[in-house]
Amino acid sequence: MHINYGIDAGARKRGEHAPVAWNSKVAVNGHCLMVGMSGAGKTYNLRKMIRQMQDSSEGKPLRFHVFDVHGDIEIEGASSVMFSEQTTYGMNPLRVNPDPHFGGIRKRVQGFITTINRVMRALGPKQEAALRNILYDIYTRHGFKQDDPSTWHIDESMARLVSDGSDGRLYIDVPMAEKDDAKALGARWDSLQRCWFIQTEDYQGGITRWAPKTLARTHPSISDALRMARHILQMSFLGTGQAAITNLEIANKAAAAYQRKLLEALRRGDKAFADEKLEADLDKAKQKAIDTFTEYANSIVTGRELGDLMKYDSTDVLKSVVDRLENLNAIGIFKAVPPPFDPASQVWRYNIKALSMEERKLFVLFRLEEIFADAVQRGEQDDVVEVVILDEAHIYADDDPDNIINNIAKEARKFGLAMICASQSPTHFTEDFISSVATKVILGIDEMYWRGSVTKMRVTEEALAWIKPQKTMLVQLKTRGETRNDWRWTLIG
Incomplete structure (x- = not known):
C-alpha cells in the first residue's frame, strides 16, 4: 500500500521530482504520528491517507477503525455508528477472546x-x-x-x-x-x-x-x-x-x-x-x-x-x-448488543462525540484491547490488513508501558495492525512511543510546544518555522535497513 504526502522541497530546488511517499512493504511498520494545531489540516490528511490506502490495497482485505471524537471525520462509503447512553447497542468490555493461548477469562478480567x-x-x-x-x-x-x-x-x-x-x-x-x-x-x-x-x-x-x-x-x-x-x-x-x-x-x-x-x-x-x-x-x-x-x-x-x-x-x-x-x-455505552456496523464496508467510523472525556477514554481503550487481541489471534501477516485511526490521540496516551496504545505501537506490526494517531503536539506522547512509530508528520505546531517538540521529535526550530499550514509539512519515514532517517521538507501537492 502507498500514501503520497507530497514533493520533496529540497529536490524541487535542484530541479528534481522526488515524491515523499510511504510504502507498507518497506516501512518499518504502518504506524504514524501526525501532529498539527487546529486548522493545520489533520482531518483532511486523515481522509487522504484512508483513501490512498484503499486505492492501493489491490483488493486485499482491509478494515479501518476511525475513532471520531468531534463527529466531523466524514468519509465516503464509511459505516458510521453514533455511540451515546441513548443507543440500544454499545460495546461489551467483558467479551472473552476464545483463543486458548491469547484469550480466556483470567486475561479478560485482568485487562x-x-x-x-x-x-x-x-x-x-x-x-x-x-x-x-x-x-x-x-x-x-x-x-x-x-x-x-x-x-x-x-x-x-x-x-x-x-x-x-x-x-x-x-x-x-x-x-x-x-x-x-x-x-x-x-x-x-x-x-x-x-x-x-x-x-x-x-x-x-x-x-x-x-x-x-x-x-x-x-x-x-x-x-x-x-x-x-x-x-x-x-x-x-x-x-x-x-x-x-x-x-x-x-x-x-x-x-x-x-x-x-x-x-x-x-x-x-x-x-x-x-x-x-x-x-x-x-x-x-x-x-x-x-x-x-x-x-x-x-x-x-x-x-x-x-x-x-x-x-x-x-x-x-x-x-x-x-x-x-x-x-x-x-x-450507557457498555451493552451486550453489538453496534450495527456494515461488515461490507472497509471503514467503520465510531462517532463518540456525545461521550465525556472519561467515557471516550474507557470506550476506546476497551475497544483497542479487543482489536489487538483479535489481531494476535489472526496471526502474522505480510502486509497491513487493519488500521486504527485515533483523532485527538493524546486523550488515550500515557507513560504506562502496559497501556494498549504503547503495546500496539511496539508489537502490532507483525499482525498486520497499523495505528495512525493525530494530535496537536508530540509532547503528549512518550519518547518510547515516538521511537516506535515509523512515520511522523508535522503539519504545524503552536510555538508554545516547539521546545518540547525539538527534544521529542529530533527536529530543529528552523524546520518548524518553515512549515506553512496546508502548504508545507515535515515528514519522517523509517524504512527497513536504514539507520538514519532525516526529516523531509515536503511541499503539499
Missing part, C-alpha cells in the same frame, strides 16, 4: 480491571479482589470455565437475549420448581414466549437470582455483573443466603399488599378491617423467611456458605465495588 484503574479512580487491593471474584462468578454463571477453553467460544450469531428489556419486559430463566417464588416477586408468565418475565425496572433484588433468558450462551455484560454484585451485597448486609433474600422480599411484598388494603379500608372509615387471606399469606411468607434464615444460620455452624461471602471481604468493600459498577453501567 478490564487494569483499564478502569487507568481511567477512573484506582481500586484498592480489597476492592480489586472483590471485583475480580464477582467477575469470575458471573463468568461461571454464564457457563465459562477458567481451565476449559472449549467453554470460551460463543456463537455470536445465536448469542442473544429473548429480550434486552428495552420494550419494558425482561424475560428470566426460572426453573419450574421455583416458579411460585418468582411469581411472588412479581414475575409473570408469557404463554406466547413460554417464559417468565418481569418489568425491566423491577429487575432488582431477589428476582435477580434468576438470570435473563437467552436463546443461547452469551458473554456476560456490565449490567449482569452489577446485578450479581447487588445481590451479593444484600446477602452480605443481611448475613444470609440467596433463598433467605428471596423469601424476605416475598414477605415484604405480602406486608406491603396488606398495608395497602388496610389504608384503603381506613380511608373508607372501616376501622374493623380484616382480610383473612392476606393475613394468612403474610404469616406464611414471614414463616418461610424465618425458616430459611434459621436454615442458613444453622449451616454457618458447618462453614458451608460462610466462605462464599468472605471472598468478597466486607459489606463496605462490596458497596464500593457496586458503586463503581453502577457508574460504569450508568455511562
Whole structure:
C-alpha cells in the first residue's frame, strides 16, 4: 500500500521530482504520528491517507477503525455508528477472546480491571479482589470455565437475549420448581414466549437470582455483573443466603399488599378491617423467611456458605465495588448488543462525540484491547490488513508501558495492525512511543510546544518555522535497513 504526502522541497530546488511517499512493504511498520494545531489540516490528511490506502490495497482485505471524537471525520462509503447512553447497542468490555493461548477469562478480567484503574479512580487491593471474584462468578454463571477453553467460544450469531428489556419486559430463566417464588416477586408468565418475565425496572433484588433468558450462551455484560454484585451485597448486609433474600422480599411484598388494603379500608372509615387471606399469606411468607434464615444460620455452624461471602471481604468493600459498577453501567455505552456496523464496508467510523472525556477514554481503550487481541489471534501477516485511526490521540496516551496504545505501537506490526494517531503536539506522547512509530508528520505546531517538540521529535526550530499550514509539512519515514532517517521538507501537492 502507498500514501503520497507530497514533493520533496529540497529536490524541487535542484530541479528534481522526488515524491515523499510511504510504502507498507518497506516501512518499518504502518504506524504514524501526525501532529498539527487546529486548522493545520489533520482531518483532511486523515481522509487522504484512508483513501490512498484503499486505492492501493489491490483488493486485499482491509478494515479501518476511525475513532471520531468531534463527529466531523466524514468519509465516503464509511459505516458510521453514533455511540451515546441513548443507543440500544454499545460495546461489551467483558467479551472473552476464545483463543486458548491469547484469550480466556483470567486475561479478560485482568485487562478490564487494569483499564478502569487507568481511567477512573484506582481500586484498592480489597476492592480489586472483590471485583475480580464477582467477575469470575458471573463468568461461571454464564457457563465459562477458567481451565476449559472449549467453554470460551460463543456463537455470536445465536448469542442473544429473548429480550434486552428495552420494550419494558425482561424475560428470566426460572426453573419450574421455583416458579411460585418468582411469581411472588412479581414475575409473570408469557404463554406466547413460554417464559417468565418481569418489568425491566423491577429487575432488582431477589428476582435477580434468576438470570435473563437467552436463546443461547452469551458473554456476560456490565449490567449482569452489577446485578450479581447487588445481590451479593444484600446477602452480605443481611448475613444470609440467596433463598433467605428471596423469601424476605416475598414477605415484604405480602406486608406491603396488606398495608395497602388496610389504608384503603381506613380511608373508607372501616376501622374493623380484616382480610383473612392476606393475613394468612403474610404469616406464611414471614414463616418461610424465618425458616430459611434459621436454615442458613444453622449451616454457618458447618462453614458451608460462610466462605462464599468472605471472598468478597466486607459489606463496605462490596458497596464500593457496586458503586463503581453502577457508574460504569450508568455511562450507557457498555451493552451486550453489538453496534450495527456494515461488515461490507472497509471503514467503520465510531462517532463518540456525545461521550465525556472519561467515557471516550474507557470506550476506546476497551475497544483497542479487543482489536489487538483479535489481531494476535489472526496471526502474522505480510502486509497491513487493519488500521486504527485515533483523532485527538493524546486523550488515550500515557507513560504506562502496559497501556494498549504503547503495546500496539511496539508489537502490532507483525499482525498486520497499523495505528495512525493525530494530535496537536508530540509532547503528549512518550519518547518510547515516538521511537516506535515509523512515520511522523508535522503539519504545524503552536510555538508554545516547539521546545518540547525539538527534544521529542529530533527536529530543529528552523524546520518548524518553515512549515506553512496546508502548504508545507515535515515528514519522517523509517524504512527497513536504514539507520538514519532525516526529516523531509515536503511541499503539499
